[in-house]
Each structure stands twice: as structure tokens, then as C-alpha cells.
Amino acid sequence: MKLRAVLGIALLTITASTQALAGATLQRVEQNKELVGVLMESYPPFSFLNEQNQLDGFDVDVAKAVAQKLGVKLKLETPSWDVIAAGRWSGRYDICICSMTPSKARAEVFDFPVQYYASPAVIVVNAKDDRIHSAKDLSGKKVGLTSASSYESYLNKNLVIEGAEDTPLSYPFEDVQIAPYDTDNVAFQDLGLGAGVRLDALLTNLVTAQPRLNQDKRFKIAGAPLYEEPNAVAIEKGDAEWNAKVRQVFAELKADGTLSKLSQKWIGADISK
Template sequence: MRPKIFVSLLLVALIAILPAAHADDVMQRARERGWLVVATAPAPDQLPQAAQDTSGQYSGFDVDVSNEIGHRLQLPVRFVSPGWNAVLAGDWKGQWDFAVASITPTEAREKHLIFAGIYRFDAATLVVRKGDDSIERPADASGKRIGVRKGTTFEDYLRQTLVIYDNPNAVTFLINDPKITTYPDRDEVVNALVDGKVDAIVTSLGLAEHDIAAGKPLRIVKGFLFFEPVAVATDKSDPKFAQLLGDTLRAMRTDGTLGTLSEKWFGIDVAGIVP
């Protein structure tokens, strides 16, 4: 009987360690590879957040944050642009290690992702064509045609289903019964407004200011719609790695690095805003 008991105990021990043996180890994989892979910049140009030029080089606040994380984890960083839906779906199968892609935490997204830490806050704003004085405040857009990128918190706001992560009372819905048109990427949203296909769009303040600086004939309507946190995310394969990222972000906030990078790209410390 003793051999059978020994074999049984051995099987129990093996079963107990199987999860650990099969658990993903992102840092080990990255060290073997020689670099960290970061998902960012779902669109070609989303400055000041992120952009990719014709040579394939990335720049922007999200890019600088990613590079600083890599520096502190003692690994260089390489970037990929897998697309918004692929990032939010989770289960990345090791194709990239973490995402710095302007992702707002929500309960629905938390089913597929781990939000390692907040690295900035975005102000959502309403934008109209320059010279259009029919919308002077957000409430004036009620019943109007409004364009928005599909699957974003901006769409949730217009549909009045938005719940800010860990702060359910943070949103006041100022626009009623809009005629919503969704687009697969942000460039189409902006072009629809410029071309008169919609009366207004909802986007982040930083991107709206970039559009105007780039010569788009647009105007930002006074009064923010809401503030939302933006997080670094991982899939659910390695919670310890997510914790490591969170610790790194907290150190970057404490020593002022996030604030310095924010002022470089936004002109203000959007990393330190507390709505």
C-alpha cells in the first residue's frame, strides 16, 4: 500500500504545482526575447498621446511613459499597433506584454484586462466646426448629430451608459437624445465633422487641441463633459507582472516623472489631475 500512497501523494503535489508551471511569466519571456513589447497608438496619429511616422518611429506621451517603464525594468521597449479591439479583447497570447494606449478602465473591460495603474486623466470635450455658433454649451447639442469613435467611453457618454471606474457618481449627462453616428477610427470622426456629416463630435481635450493646432477648422465647446482615468493594462495571464507595472507607475508619479512627461506633451500635468 505504501507505494500506492506515495504515488497518490506525488500526483497531488504535481497537480498543485501545475498552475504555477503553466502560468505566464511576462518578465521571463521579455528577458529571453531581449525587449518588452508594448501595444499603443491604435491610429497613425493621436498626438499628444502617440503617433507613428512614415519611418515607423513612435512618439508621444504614451510612448515616453512606455519607454520609461522599460528603462526602470531594465529592458528596451518595442511598439506594436494591433488595433483597439484586439487590445481590449485580452488573451494576448504573448504577442505584446502590456498596453499604454489611452485605455479607460471600465467594469466591462476589467473582465478581460488587468488595470495596472492610472497614468493620466483625460478631459472629454465637445467639438464643433469653427464658425458654428449654434452650440455654445454641451446642452445645446441635445438632439443634434454627433459623431464618435465606436466602442469608446465617449460613445457610452452619449448613450448615457457611462460609469466612471470606481466613481459611479462622477458623470452628469448634459446631452439628451443625440443622433449618434459611430466610426471605426478617430480620423473618420474628425473628417465627418469637418465635412458637415455631423454637427459635433466628442473626443479628448488633448486630441482636440492637436487637431486645431494642425489646422483643422474646429472649435472646442466650453465646459468639459467628464474626466476619466487612463490606465496601463495587461491581459490576465500574469497578475504579478501587473503588480510590478503598478509599482513602477507609482514610483514615476512620486518622483515627478509622470508630471514632467505630461507637461512636455500637454502643457499641464494631466497625470496629477484629481477630478
């Protein structure tokens, strides 16, 4: 009887702690009347510092819309991508509306309540470079990318996009030298120095790359897109109540046209569908 009683108490304790975790984020947001979002400081047109030195962009505006729906103020923080993508935030951040591609590895530490846009991953090279025409030409080349990104997993040949496990990716290259950067900005600067000077190519998002290509003729896209990147909202794993609330808010933002309008504003096309 004593053993049963102890087991019963332990079970109740586990159940209570699980229930407390399930509603922890929403309770914190409502009590503090503040949503703490996390994203990159330099990932235009999704997030960047504008001329007033304020965070701006598609992801920023989406985060503002989410906070407005929740009836709370928004606080944005910009740690390194390594910190964001590592997860296990321990309550420091409530949500990542930060262009994260859901992968099998990330799904171990995050839940992805909703996909809010999609865009292709592409190879960018120096405009004077005629060596690279497709992914197979990356063999033996030095390729820049954002550290801990899906592009790094792709070049390591272990990217599994969550929800697309039945569509394996193609890796037609060998022995790529990966050059990780904190942001795309420095990678583009290094690529702009010339073909093979510091970089041979970089991998990035087509939507992010296109404005640079339109304005700077030193760069061009090489070949076809590598894969279609779904980008999802990320939250700490295991909080069912917060997961459901985020789904509800984004359903409202889609239904009332907010996501479409913000996409048209920042991208010039609706990538939210």
C-alpha cells in the first residue's frame, strides 16, 4: 500500500508539472502583458535595422501583428542565430517568428505550430564566375552561409525538412568547404571581392537574395533552386496550450488578410500561401 501511495503521489506530481508546463508560456505572456520574440538583426527583408536604427521587416511586422492579436506589447531580442536555433530557451523567449526552416533535428527541441511562408533556397555566385552552374559544381568549393542554418545541414547532407520526409533531397556534390557566418551581410561582402577570393558561392533564401541582386550587379544566381524552404513559427517544445493559441492567432491573420498584405508590402508577392 505504501508503495502504491508513493507511486500515486509521484504520478500526480508528474501530471501537475506537465500541466504547469503546458500553459507556462501563455500564462507568462498574459501576466507580463508582453510577448518576447526572437529573430535575426540582419536578415533583410525579413528583419533588419532601418535608418532610424529600429528593427523592421516582414518578420518584425508579423510579430507586431501577433502581439496585437494577443492584446500585449511586443519585445524583440536579437541573439545570434546559433542561440536561437539551439532552442531550450528556458522561458527567455516566447516565440520565434524568424524564418526558421523546420527540420527533423530542430523538431527535437521545438514545436512548429504553423508555416507562415515558403521560398526557394538558391546558390549565389560572383557575377564574373562561370565555374558554378548547379549544386554539383559546389564540389571542392568554399561556400558561405549563415551558421546553424538549414543550408549548413544541406551541405552536410543531413537536412531533413519536417513534414517532407518522403521527399529526400539531392546532394550531387562532394567535399564542400563550409564557411559559416553570423549573417548574410558579411558573406555577400566577401563574395563581392571576386570569384574565389574569399568565397566561391553562398547559399541563402531567394527572397533575401533578390533585392541584393537587383541592386548589386556583382552577384548572380547559379542554376535552379536547391529545394523549397517552408518557414515556420517556432516555440519551445511541449507547451500544448501555447501551440494552440499560436495556431489560432495565425489562422486569424491569414483569414483577415494581414499575412498577405505584409507579404505584398515586403516581398512584392504573396509568399504566405
